[in-house]
Amino acid sequence: MVKKLLRSYLFALSVVAVYVLLAFTHRAVFDTAVETAVSGTWEMLAVIPPVFVLLGLLDVWVPREVLTRYMGPGSGPRGGFIAFILGSAAAGPLYGAFPVAAVLMSKGASFFNVLLLIGAWSTTKIPMLLFEFQALGAPFAFTRLLLNIPAIIGIAWLIQAVVPRLEVERIYEKARLRSGASL
Amino acid sequence: MSAVVLYGLAGAALLLSAVKDKKKTRTALRKGWIAFAGILPQFIAIILLVGILIALLRPEVLSRLIGSESGWFGVLLASGVGSITLIPGFIAFPTAALLLRGGAGITQIAAFVSSLMMVGVVTLSVEISYFGKRAALVRNSAAYVFALLVAVVMGLVVPLW
Structure with missing residues (x-):
């Protein structure tokens, strides 16, 4: 279970590793990247959860x-x-x-x-x-x-x-x- | 804006569903959650990756490289950068507007915008897992060719407006 979960997040975790690296080597790039990623997260939260709720309802009804x-x-x-x-x-x-x-x-x-x-x-x-x-x-x-x-x-x-x-x-x-x- | 509409719609539908049948509503939420949890790892990875890409592609450098005099080199570069991943419109359009003001050509920007939204190499693995190799590869390559075509047409048509 944990192993399977870890495997599906492998790609995401490796990108996180790049972030950690950037934080130490290229501070400016890191800052802009974090800023963009945060606004991207907000964009996702703004639209994705209701889409999946509607999707589940469509599936059932x-x-x-x-x-x-x-x-x-x-x-x-x-x-x-x-x-x-x-x-x-x-x-x-x-x-x-x-x-x-x-x-x-x-x-x-x-x-x-x-x-x-x-x-x-x-x-x-x-x-x-x-x-x-x-x-x-x-x-x-x-x-x-x-x-x-x-x-x-x-x-x-x-x-x-x-x-x-x-x-x-x-x-x-x-x-x-x-x-x-x-x- | 679209968030308010979507959340309102989902909330209303959920309420209506719960009033009619609680058990079915629970099943619906569970199904929605399963679908969401399945794609969440890719969502997170893509959002993080886009952050790095945007930080690396500084508009002032890029707009010089894809100026209106840059011709096919500029078009190929713009569409190549655009193809790396599927970037959401709220980042794509302001970036494109910035590039235009910085001196990028209409043809090159059209190639950039179309390939940004339709072609995604980074997202290809997700697409393949849903649609199979053949359909995903054909869709992305056709969309890429189309992005180049649109670029040429737009370069001719838009200045006439």
């Missing part, structure tokens, strides 16, 4: 049949649209999208729709767009958005075309295990 109907393989453009909206409304960094994707897969969402969600989450997030407008201006933000939407669809198509069916099934199996299907 939304029946598989309903989610499959709205986002499953036969859901058509409407399913894609829902995936886009879900991804765009989300907050937090892209790696926060992976557990969400796992739950959706375990509930019967199609692979293509999950890929759309990942794409939308990575670039067309609404909270981030407002930030982009402010920081870089409307021409920059608008042009990027217009280019992003077809690209997200294109990348989703590409991945679906390249990944064999058997592997997709393996990914789904893993997602089911991960979202605690036994509970």
Whole structure:
């Protein structure tokens, strides 16, 4: 148990070791790094816990049949649209999208729709767009958005075309295990 | 702002759920916790790593290297730096704005921003554990190519506005 926990934190602990080293050798770098890491922690606390609470509730309350109907393989453009909206409304960094994707897969969402969600989450997030407008201006933000939407669809198509069916099934199996299907 | 909305939403949903069914609500919280605990080590590692990266990449040095005259070298450098890890927007955009003011080119900044948000080498192992090697590698490489494409288009279009 402890060994397993330690192993999963190995990467984090080795980065902490770099911090300790920097504290003694490069004080200025260390200070800026700590400052950024602290604000990053706040950003995570601001969005991640409620996302996981909502995720748990979705898992328990939304029946598989309903989610499959709205986002499953036969859901058509409407399913894609829902995936886009879900991804765009989300907050937090892209790696926060992976557990969400796992739950959706375990509930019967199609692979293509999950890929759309990942794409939308990575670039067309609404909270981030407002930030982009402010920081870089409307021409920059608008042009990027217009280019992003077809690209997200294109990348989703590409991945679906390249990944064999058997592997997709393996990914789904893993997602089911991960979202605690036994509970 | 989005934090208030999210916490409010989660709180309201939790309350509603608890009123309807206490047992189900407990299961929901446990499931949410399992998913959270599973990804927490990576969260922590990435946050710490981003701290070091930002501290090392001083904007005044970087903006000189990726100026509007830097051409493809600048684009490749900007997208290379952007690809190291997935950096959250609240750091990415102000940094990009700072770089622009420091003399970085629009094309280079576009490559930087897109690759920052869509391509992550450091986060690749997490992505592979969820989506498998093939899907993760294809997504990241396609996103990288796309970041370069966006950069070129934006370099042409944005000055016309």
